[in-house]
Amino acid sequence: MRRLRLLEEQGVIEHYRACLNREVLGFELEAFVQVSMRNDQENWHERFAEAVRDWPEVVGAFVVTGETHYLLRVLAHNLKHYSDFVLQRLYKAPGVMDIRSNIVLQTLKEDSGVPVSLVTRSQSHSTTHNDR
Numbered sequence: 001m002r003r004l005r006l007l008e009e010q011g012v013i014e015h016y017r018a019c020l021n022r023e024v025l026g027f028e029l030e031a032f033v034q035v036s037m038r039n040d041q042e043n044w045h046e047r048f049a050e051a052v053r054d055w056p057e058v059v060g061a062f063v064v065t066g067e068t069h070y071l072l073r074v075l076a077h078n079l080k081h082y083s084d085f086v087l088q089r090l091y092k093a094p095g096v097m098d099i100r101s102n103i104v105l106q107t108l109k110e111d112s113g114v115p116v117s118l119v120t121r122s123q124s125h126s127t128t129h130n131d132r
Contacts, residue, residue: 022075029076029103034068035090036098044095045069051093057085068100 007013022030037044045063052061052072060073076082082101090099 026077027075028078029082030107031074031076031082031104032102033072033074033086033090034098034100034102035070035072035096036068037070037095038097041095047094048096051089055085055089057081057089068098 004013035048037048041047048070049061052058052070057074057076058072059075062071063069064071074082074085076085086099086101090096
């Protein structure tokens with residue numbers, strides 16, 4: 001417990017959370033949604049970011065490089081729920097120009113944390129560069 005408390009104090013451990021089973025809770029559909037915006041509207045980014053924060057279906061939202069502006073991770077109970085979300089909320093958000101959905105068929109790997117092995121490798125890599 002003392003070691004955990006130290007990691008918490010150092011900010012290494014940000015928070016704790018429970019991982020809920022989506023299928024047991026009735027969420028059958030997951031999608032990654034690419035969203036392109038119209039740049040000619042004032043405060044388009046701020047307005048869209050505010051809207052995204054209010055949508056419980058959006059469980060991840062990222063500003064990305066490439067052909068689109070945003071990548072959203074969306075959970076829905078079923079295709080009708082997802083369709084309602086896209087048509088009633090996402091398409092109606094200010095500045096949205098184009099939406100491209102990718103429905104997840106199977107999850108091969110999912111881990112939202114930082115792997116300890118990567119941290120260890122990163123720290124040894126830093127030490128190697130500091131020795132030069």
